[in-house]
Amino acid sequence: MSGSERRDEIRAHLESKRAQLEATNARIEARAGRNLVFAIGSGLIFAAIFIASLFLLKGLFAVLVAALVSIALVELAAAFRTAGRRVPRVGVVLGGLVVVVGAYFWGAEGMLLGLFAGSVLLTLWRLVEGLVPSWETAPRTLVRDVFSGLFTLVYVAFLASFAVLLLSGERGEWWVFGLVAVVVSVDVGAYAAGVTLGKHKMTPRISPNKTWEGFAGAALVAVIVGVVVSLFALRQPWWVGVVLGLVVLLTATGGDLTESLIKRNLGVKDMSSWIPGHGGFLDRLDSLLPSAVGVYGVALVLGVV
Known part of the structure; x- marks a missing residue:
């Protein structure tokens, strides 16, 4: 067998193995609903950040929770907007931060008061948007928008704040x-x-x-x-x-x-x-x-x- 034939055989073998690997990964991804390699890699990175923030300084963990809550609130608000519900992204993030900060500094009472204050802030923010014609696109959805925003605040910020309460024990x-x-x-x-x-x-x-x-x-x-x-x-x-x-x-x-x-x-x-x-x-x-x-x-x- 000549050198070129040998190289072609090795190349064909490598291509066959790669195709098998890709097919296996595609079957796993189709069944599990995610890319396994990317999922493991990003999961390890997040785990390292989580452990460092948790055991180095409690305040750093609270900052991490606040950051994650803010991002998750923006994601859910954006998802509501795709369904035609105008949830104010800035308003809901500010409201969520009030809840997390209240839980960190004043415990369960602070978390509940923060939820009340954040809900009022978010509601007023959406009502002000409704009064400004250039900001308003669907005035008839105002009530639905407010309740969608309040759900976002409770579902993400309020539930996440229980981890902050847990940390204080x-x-x-x-x-x-x-x-x-x-x-x-x-x-x-x-x-x-x-x-x-x-x-x-x-x-x-x-x-x-x-x-x-x-x-x-x-x-x-x-x-x-x-x-x-x-x-x-x-x-x-x-x-x-x-x-x-x-x-x-x-x-x-x-x-x-x-x-x-x-x-x-x-x-x-x-x-x-x-x-x-x-x-x-x-x-x-x-x-x-x-x-x-x-x-x-x-x-x-x-x-x-």
Whole structure:
């Protein structure tokens, strides 16, 4: 065999392997709904930022929460606008920051007062827009716009602020770490079991990729991670980990389905494309938001917050 024939054979072999790899990746992406390589890479970067902010300085973590809340609020407001609902982006971000700041400095009372103040601010902002002809495009949707904005504020800023409240408790940084760890375990368990074993659709009209096999895998992994976190990070009995795993299983799954339903109703696939392999920031926070409330509730019952 000549040198040129040998090179052609090697080239053909490499092309065949690349085609197989691309086909395999395409099948996984079609089944899981995301690009695995990009998803893992961006997930690791975010994990590094999260851990650094959580354990270096609590104020830095609050800043991270405020930044994520602001971006997620803009994403959801933009999604509402695609459906013809004018949610003021600046107004909703300012209102969301009031909620987060209130939670950080004044606890639960500050968070509730911040929600009230932020809601008033957002409502007044939208009403002022309605009085200025050059800003107004659909005056008959004013009431619907206000309620859409208030929903955005509660769904993103208010729920996220429970993570800030959790941080202020005894071993708060470890409770927040446990929250994220168990939520991630639910995602990983559902993904692994769903891709390998998934056959029976869980909610085909809302989220076609979710299966009951994936839900079972998520439950198993969540309980295991919950027990490990409870024993070694939270210094709590093993049964607390079981409770955490089951609570987060329900809240994370419910949060994911809720956001899928919102996107379906608004007619969008992803809230944005800012995170490679994940979509938007809200697409990654959908499970964390209600789970922060659930874990805070467990911590409250145990008397650590």
